[in-house]
Amino acid sequence: MRSDGIRRRPVKIVATILSGNSQSLVSDAIVSVRDYMDQLLLIDTGITDETVARAEAAAGEKLKVLTFPWCDDFAAARNFALNAASEFNANWALTIDTDERVNFSSLRTRDALIARLNQRDDTMAWMVAAADHSYAKERFIRVPTSLTWVGRTHEALIGASDQARELLDDVHFWETPKSAEQYRHKLERDLRILETETAKDPGDARWWYYLGQTLDGMGETERALxxxxxxxxxxxxxxxxxxxxxCAAKCLTRMHRFRDAEEAAAYGLTIDAGFAELPWIAGWACYQRDALEQAVAWSNMAANMGEFAARSLRRPRVGFRFLPAWYEAPYDTLRHALRKLGEFQAADRAEKCFRRAKQLRLGGNITV
Incomplete structure (x- = not known):
């Protein structure tokens, strides 16, 4: 109770889980978040197997099952789930899929999680990073909300400023691996949607990116490029x-178009000069075509941007990270290029940096 005598409604956290036939996955997803949730909403998008029964066994009385007829639109389903969480009087809605698991790490109790979520009144959404720190997703959304999911696939949450969207660094998630059949099904579904969206709105960059990612996954390198x-x-x-x-530079290296890969990376740096991945892959491409001095120059640039050489200058990024490029990968190119150039002492120094940077990335103690 507040000192002014006004009773506050207890904070309520509701998990929303979109699900089709996921009987082998749903229990572990629920168990990973159950103790922190007041309620779990299973959004049935067309379940015909034992998913509901297994969810009930895992969640008990906390589970509510709602029906959303599937219409090939993930944003519509997620907006339905957010509205449902509001109707169940939630203060925070957690978004989790059946193939995802959440680790609350140092937040050992529900009260600790609530204190963290309510740390700032102006936070509208908390991002949670993947366990490998390669990307992050909006997970906890303050409800009711003016934020909206958009996009039939690879949906994005829009409406929050950078200041209203923060990283919840005490929590991480990971995805269970898909079988080859499941992965192919996902890619084919996404391809159908994304080809429609890029034709309808060719000026929307994000559709082209996800189309490239999908084609890349299907092994269609030229179309992905x-x-x-x-x-x-x-x-x-x-x-x-x-x-x-x-990603274009990676495609070009697979096609052995190393000079074009360097140019693609250089073009990317004109868009955002803070990507260590870009000078790293430019240097690696130069090494592959035996342009060794260029390889050294690009790799030194990448190393100077990275977390090993410039940890105090770390630049936060929501996602899109290839972590070796921020640590040991530039030194890997350097140690080989310098040795080929006959600069053996510099190559030895690069070798030492390579080993230490890799240790740092993997969380080990750095040895001299």
Whole structure:
């Protein structure tokens, strides 16, 4: 009770889980968050197997099952789930999928989680990073909310400023691996949607990026390259545009077009000069075509941006990270390029930095 005598409604956290036939997955997803939740809403998008029964066994009385007829639109389903959480009087809605698991790490109790979520009154959404820190997703959303999910696939939550969207660094999540059949099904579903969206709105960079990612996953490198380049040349979120340039450079290296890969990386740096991945892959491409001095120059640039050489200058990023490029990968190129150039002492120093940077990335103690 507040000192002014006004009774506050207890904070309520509700998990929302979209689910089709997920009987082998749903229990572990629920168990990973159950003790922190007041209620769990299972959004049935077309379940015909034992998913509901297994969810009930895992969640007990906390579970409520709601029906959302599937319409090939993840944003619509997630907005339905957010509205449902509001109707169940939630203060915070957790978004989790059946193939995801959450680790609350140092937040050992529900009260500790609530204190963290309510740390600032102006936070509208808390991001949670993947366990490997490669990307983050909006997980906890303050409800009721003016924020909206958009996008039939690879949906994005819009409406929050950077200041109203914070990283909840006490919590991490991971995804269970998909079988080859499940992965192919996902890619084919996404391809169908994304080809429609890029044709309908070719000026939306994010559709091109996700089309490139989907085609990449299907092994269609040339078509993926075209999609990534279309993303990078559009207007949009600079972080995504620069990452698309990096993805285009990766495609080009697989096609052994190393000079073009260097140019794609350089183009990405004109969009966002804070990506260590871009000079790293430019240096690696130069090494592959035996342009050793260029390889050294690019790799030194990447190393100076990275977390090993410039940890105090770390630049936060929501996602889109290839962590070895921020640690040991530039030194890997350097140690080989310098040795080929006959600069053996410099190569030995690069070798030592390579080993120490890799230790740092993997969380080990750095040895001299």
């Amino acid at each position: 075209e999609a990534y380049q279309s993303c990078a040349r559009n207007e949009g979120w600079n972080e995504q545009l620069a990452w698309s340039s990096y």
